[in-house]
Amino acid sequence: MSAPFDPANFVMKRMPTGVQGLDGILSGGLPSGQMYLLEGDPGTGKTTLAMQFIMEGVRQGEKCVYITLSEPRSELELSMRSHGWDPAEVPIAEFVPEEASLAPAQQYTVFHPSEVELANTIEKLIGAIEDVQPDRLVIDSLSELRLLASDNMRYRRQLLALKQYFAGRSTTVLLLDDLTADGRDLQLHSIAHGVIRLEKVTRSYGATRRQIEVIKLRGSAYREGFHDYVIVRGGVRIFPRLVASEHPGDFDGSRVLSGLPALDAMFGGGIARGSATLFTGPPGTGKSTLAMQYAYAAASSGSRAIVYAFDEVMRTAKSRAISLGMDVEREIARGTLAMSQVDPAELSPGEFSYQIRSDVEERDTRVVVIDSLNGFMNSMPGERDLVMHLHELLAFLNQKGVMTLLVLAQQGLVGTTMHAQVDISYLADTVVLLRYFEAQGSIRQAISVLKQRTGQHERTLRELTFTPEGIHVGDPLTSFQGVLTGVPQLLTPGTVTGAGANDS
Numbered sequence: 001m002s003a004p005f006d007p008a009n010f011v012m013k014r015m016p017t018g019v020q021g022l023d024g025i026l027s028g029g030l031p032s033g034q035m036y037l038l039e040g041d042p043g044t045g046k047t048t049l050a051m052q053f054i055m056e057g058v059r060q061g062e063k064c065v066y067i068t069l070s071e072p073r074s075e076l077e078l079s080m081r082s083h084g085w086d087p088a089e090v091p092i093a094e095f096v097p098e099e100a101s102l103a104p105a106q107q108y109t110v111f112h113p114s115e116v117e118l119a120n121t122i123e124k125l126i127g128a129i130e131d132v133q134p135d136r137l138v139i140d141s142l143s144e145l146r147l148l149a150s151d152n153m154r155y156r157r158q159l160l161a162l163k164q165y166f167a168g169r170s171t172t173v174l175l176l177d178d179l180t181a182d183g184r185d186l187q188l189h190s191i192a193h194g195v196i197r198l199e200k201v202t203r204s205y206g207a208t209r210r211q212i213e214v215i216k217l218r219g220s221a222y223r224e225g226f227h228d229y230v231i232v233r234g235g236v237r238i239f240p241r242l243v244a245s246e247h248p249g250d251f252d253g254s255r256v257l258s259g260l261p262a263l264d265a266m267f268g269g270g271i272a273r274g275s276a277t278l279f280t281g282p283p284g285t286g287k288s289t290l291a292m293q294y295a296y297a298a299a300s301s302g303s304r305a306i307v308y309a310f311d312e313v314m315r316t317a318k319s320r321a322i323s324l325g326m327d328v329e330r331e332i333a334r335g336t337l338a339m340s341q342v343d344p345a346e347l348s349p350g351e352f353s354y355q356i357r358s359d360v361e362e363r364d365t366r367v368v369v370i371d372s373l374n375g376f377m378n379s380m381p382g383e384r385d386l387v388m389h390l391h392e393l394l395a396f397l398n399q400k401g402v403m404t405l406l407v408l409a410q411q412g413l414v415g416t417t418m419h420a421q422v423d424i425s426y427l428a429d430t431v432v433l434l435r436y437f438e439a440q441g442s443i444r445q446a447i448s449v450l451k452q453r454t455g456q457h458e459r460t461l462r463e464l465t466f467t468p469e470g471i472h473v474g475d476p477l478t479s480f481q482g483v484l485t486g487v488p489q490l491l492t493p494g495t496v497t498g499a500g501a502n503d504s
Contacts, residue, residue, distance in 0.1 A: 018056025021238030040198030206345030228350025251401025310375020
């Protein structure tokens with residue numbers, strides 16, 4: 001008598017896919033012994049992903065077969081070589097015209113799909129499968145089988161029969177569909193145990209963005225939503241959507257110093273670890289320079305810092321830092337400081353988040369500078385997506401004890417009409433405002449801390465100057481009123497402002 005089923009001890013056997021990031025989305029891989037549908041328009045990387053799935057099976061010592069109905073073997077091998085793979089690693093069963101079957105290298109039964117009925121095609125396909133008894137099987141693609149069917153009902157009936165054939169067997173089947181016939185087939189979705197969809201998102205400028213979505217995975221948990229991916233030499237690389245709650249951390253509550261005592265005093269003794277600070281203001285007020293000062297100070301003390309620059313080339317950023325007395329080349333050579341130039345037209349937000357996460361977890365980076373959010377926003381399809389991506393990214397960095405510095409340029413230079421393209425100030429723990437103001441016939445800069453969640457901070461405005469000797473933060477501007485508007489007024493002795501002013 002068999003033992004009663006105990007759901008608490010049940011462990012579903014999963015197959016690793018061999019695709020970076022995909023197993024994480026699938027909670028460990030594809031449940032074995034099931035039939036899955038991989039669909040997407042031409043050019044989304046279905047064949048590449050399927051090859052990686054087969055090669056992973058070969059590395060695991062499993063019996064595998066890749067049955068191609070749409071592309072000749074020579075084209076598949078050419079694609080493999082372009083990724084740096086050895087074609088011998090993928091056992092390919094090619095269904096080709098009969099005259100091509102005389103080649104001695106042909107290892108499987110071959111036939112011309114257009115000359116036979118769908119039932120005969122399925123029969124011979126099963127014959128090839130019976131010869132190998134594979135653990136992993138790829139059929140590329142269903143569009144060829146669909147063309148052989150006289151109607152959609154017969155086509156689905158044959159696929160259902162194919163599913164019943166694999167029922168109870170140990171073969172994990174991956175069916176590819178290029179959606180060239182009638183688009184998304186919801187009835188086909190119901191037949192498959194799982195459905196994975198690849199999509200291309202066309203943009204008006206820059207590289208096409210690709211996203212993957214697991215539409216269903218019967219009897220198994222998976223990470224829902226869209227995940228960015230790229231096709232590079234070596235195959236498909238997927239960047240799972242970041243979920244901050246899955247990455248808890250523990251860190252000390254110390255503060256990061258800038259090396260400028262007056263600036264640190266404005267934050268009550270430095271900026272707290274595990275917090276996000278937003279530097280905002282019009283262009284040229286020193287936002288990037290202040291963020292670099294913190295990164296350089298952290299690197300000089302032995303903590304690793306990285307600066308992601310969207311708007312500025314590295315040569316310019318380094319030259320400006322050196323002109324202010326920061327020996328960034330020394331810290332880069334030591335490995336405590338890294339500077340990465342980001343092209344928003346080429347990089348997806350998912351890949352960018354993955355880069356930051358890898359840098360934090362693998363290299364123990366303690367300070368991250370994103371310069372600027374304007375450039376990051378240009379890589380996003382919409383402001384709402386930007387805020388959601390930033391929310392998860394900042395929560396992840398905060399939980400890891402990383403001090404994050406964000407730069408956001410406002411539109412406009414002076415006056416009260418300045419504004420940002422998107423308001424993300426509520427996501428930041430600390431907000432630093434920089435402004436131009438006019439005094440005694442010259443243009444000056446002022447800095448103030450508007451909010452700080454992690455402790456007390458100064459509520460004064462200080463003048464900010466940049467010289468070859470470095471950055472200088474002056475005394476509070478107590479002689480002016482209206483500095484934040486850009487049109488200050490010089491207060492005469494005895495002038496009273498604020499709550500104590502005479503209202504008469």
